[in-house]
Structure formats: structure tokens, C-alpha cells
Amino acid sequence: MKVKLSNKSTAKAITPSPRALIKHKTMSLGIRFLLSTLMKLTKKRRKKLINNIGKIILRFATKTRKRAINNIVRAMPELSIKEATDLAFDAYGNCAYGVAESFWLSQVEPDIFCDEETLQILQSGTGACIATMHLGCYEAVPLAVAKFANNSVTLTNIPDFLTDEMDFYSAVNITAINKKSAHAFSQLLIQAGNNGYISLHCDLYANQTEVTFFGQKTKAPSGVVLLAKMTKKPLLLAYAVYQDDGQVQVFFETLQLNQEIAIQNQFNNELQSKQSISQKTAPEIEQNVEQVMAQIYQRFEQIIRQYPSQWYWSYNRWKNY
Template identity: 75%
Template sequence: MKVDNAGKLKTKTITHSKLTLIKQKTSSVLIKLLVRALMTLTRERRKKIITKIGKTILRFAKKTRNRAINNISKAMPELSIKEATQLAFDAYGNCAFGLAESFWLSQVEPDIFCDEETLQILQSGTGACIATMHIGCYEAVPLAVAKFAKPSVTLTNIPDFLEDAIDFYSDVNITAINKNSANAFSELLTRAGNNAYISLHCDLYANQTEVSFFGQKTKAPAGVALLAKMTKNPLLLAYAVYQDDGQVQVFFETLKDERSDEQMSEPKNEQSVEQVMAKIYQRFEKIIRQYPSQWYWSYNRWKN
């Protein structure tokens, strides 16, 4: 029997797909077993183990490690290479735990802080767009939102083979939308128009709007500002950090109007998306300088 090249290619493609599916299912099962095993431990013990694993991974991930050290040196040139390296390892370990806690959000009870104006927005039921960042406990902001308002919506980057992990979000009344979905933004827009409280991580590199970050020009995602502009919903900023005792604290705030007294007497013009994102990044920088060992430094944030 003669088999042509097209037949061989099809057979190879099917075999490759089956192998990929097997690997994905195996990874999913292993991760679920690991999560279950970790949840039998105390939270303090989990943190020690995961932090150590995170630091070990960074030790062998040369490209990721060098990028983190380079980013830290760019942002804080006053640090020596030794200090920047130590900060990179501390931050990677802390962020590993902050990410892992997404799998047991039902056990996270954050302390929540905000002023009266922000509290009224969170309790009004009219929705808001919330700019957050990869610092401390990654999903503590939408978790805190869910305690004030419904629905609490966020984007997630969970791989397809771990879709069951979205249950960890729904268990605490968070709606998680896969950011890799082709209609992710349109779904966010629909939900924002239906009075949802949408929390989006905005400290990644994205070729959408130019900002200044630690004194250097870079590009940032503008989705949160665009959503607020299109829906006329309030725009808030929030972040979650760990205290020395391991307790999570979540802070909500509104962006301050930095106009002069003379400018304040004039009618306020609507700010552009670029201006809004610039203010958000100015605030991000101050927060990171306050908690440098809790922010994820390894993203390629300053691309040429």
C-alpha cells in the first residue's frame, strides 16, 4: 500500500496532538495533586516551601534571572549588583507564593483599606474599573472586591488544560475571563456596561500606550483606562501586599487630581487614556519602591 507525504504528515500531526493532550492532562493532574498536598499544610509552611521552590527555579532560569536583575538595576541604579541579585531572588520567591495563593483563595482573608469616597464606589453597585498590579497576593484585589460588590471580574492567564482551576475563582464569587480568548475585551466591555467591578493587572508590557516608568520610556496596556472611558465607570487603583506576619492587606484608592489651585478653578477636561495610564504608572512606581521585594521583576518591561 502506498502512503503519500500528505498521509504521513497527517499521521504525525495526529500523533503530536495526542502526545500534547497526554502531557497536558498529566500536568493538570500533577498540579491538582500538588495543590491538594499543599492545602493539607499550614499557610506558614506552604509559604516557606513555595518561596524556596521559587528561588530554586530562578537559580536555574538564567534568562529570567538576568532579566530581573537587569530590570532592578535599571529601576534602582543605587543598588549594587549583589543587592539587586538578592532582591531578585527575594521577589521571585515572594511572587511564587503570591501566585500560588490563587489556588486557595477561599482561605485568604485580606484586610481591606480605603477612604470613604472609594468605599461608596465599591458599595454603590454601579461598577468600576480597577487598575492593579503583580505585587503581593496576585488575586487578592478581585477577592476583596467580591466582599464589597458583585460581580467581581478579572482576567486570568490559566492554560487551557487547567481550566478547572477557574473553580477556585468562582468558589469566592470571582468571574475569571481567559485573557487569551479572542473576545476577551468585548466580554469585559459587556460586563463593565452591566455594572461589574473589573480588576485588571496593568503593570505588564503591552504595545498600547507610552508611559514613563522608573525614569524610562516603555509601553503599557491601556485596557482599564479604555474600559472606564467607554463605560463612564469610576477608575480606581488597588494593590495587595503581605505584612511581616503573612497577613494580606488590600488598599483601594482613587487617583489624586494633581492640578494646581489655579487649574482647579477651571473646568476639568476629560483626561486621555495616555494621561490616565501615565498617572497609574506614577503611582505604581511609588508602590513598588515601598515594597520592592513583593513585585514581580522578571517581565520584559523595558523592550526597545
């Protein structure tokens, strides 16, 4: 499996200057050195070290820290400032480790949880669109998908100096499409058409669909829902969380794009009671994008409340609201 980072040079297609090349090479070597040092540590010590580095970074990143604390207070006003501050540091440390784990994905063995219906979708090989979030280990969802399906696809935003040197995803059978590529969307459609399992993070702000998140209006990226509707593929929700011992757990759920099932059940009950009309079909009411997004965001909120110290709180999540 290859890493699909075509058009690495991004939409601009500009040849990097010698100075930029040297900079990229130096940074790449630095990362490699750091990684080789980290890999010499035990998993537990590595986690603790990266967690602490994350917390130190947040101490100096005033703007990021303030935004995280503000977001936490906004979402959970019942917390005191001290509790919100502690949570911001814990979450940042955990997220630092979650991001760092992308560098050694081949060593991550997630435990996977899903219901029977979702398992069938994952094993069918016919593809699905997966709404995921920046929680725990960010790349554990496409990684878990790759355990079931041959065509696990995700969008990445890896800096150029890393894409040239390292294939984070190739070793674990994930096709990564560079977000900055001019053809990212076309590639995504092609992968969707080829029965790909497309995992897209959709818990950030985007000026697309209005949602209510922690009781407050904001907007969210709904591309994953549109993609599912357009490709007529199932829509799943998935997230990855760390356990206390550092083990990653990935959860998959199936989301309903239409209300057919609920209506079908009601319809069947009516039929049974009347014992008549044998060949009638239940009406199918397709949920619109806003309704599906509301469903996704309701679940996101529940999940974040369950694991508040594993979500990335520092995004400008309620921008313009």
C-alpha cells in the same frame, strides 16, 4: 457564581489530540496532588516552602534571573549588584507564593484599606475599572472586590489543562474571562455594561501608551483607562501586599479622570473671595489617556519602591527602550 472561561479551547477552536488530552490530564492530576500535599502544611510552612521553590527555580532560570537583576539595577541604580541579586531572589520567591495562592483563594481573607470615596464606589454596585499590578498576591484585588460587589471580573491566562479541571475563582465569586478567548474583549465590555468591577493588571509592557517608569521611557497597556472612559465608570488603582506574618492587605484608591475637582476647588475659592457669580459652573478638563497613565505609573513606582521585594521584576519591562 461561575467562572466565565467560555471558549476554553481559545480562538483556535481546535479539538485537542488524544496525546494532548493525556498530557493535560496528567499535569492536572500532578497539580492536584501537589496542592493536596501543600494544603496539609501550615500556612507558614507552605509559604516558606513555596518561597524556597521559587528561589530554586530562579537559580536555574538564567534568562529570567538576569532580566530581573537588570531591571532592578535599571530602576534602582543605587543598589549594588549583590543587593539587586538578593532582591531578585526575594521577589521571585514572594511572587511564587503570590501566584500559588490563586489555588486556594477561598482561604485568603485580605484586610482591605480604602478612603470613604472609594468605599462608596466599591459598595455602590454600579461598577468600576481597576488598574492593578503584579505585586504580592496577584488575585487578591479581584478577591477583595468580590467582598464588596457581586460582579468582580478579571482577565486570566490560565493554561488549558487547569481551566478544565479547576475553578479557582468560582468559590470566591470572581468572574474570570480567559484572555485567550476569541470573545474576551466582548465579554469584558458586556461585564462592564453590567456594572462589573473590572480588575486589569497594567504594569506590564504593551505597545500602547508611552509612560515614564523609574525615570525611563517605556510603554504600557492602557486598556483599563480606555475602558473607564468609554463606559464612564470610575477608575480605581488597587494593589495587594503581604505583611511579615503572611496576611494579605489590599489597598484601593480612586484616580481622577478629569481635573474637575482641583479646578472646582480653585473656582470655589475665587467665588468666595469675590462673593459674586452664583450660577457659574466650573470648567471640566478631561485628562487624556497619557495623563491618566502617567498618574497610574507614578503611583506604581511609589508602591514598588515601598515593596520592592513583592513586585515581579522578571518581565521584559523596558522592551525596545
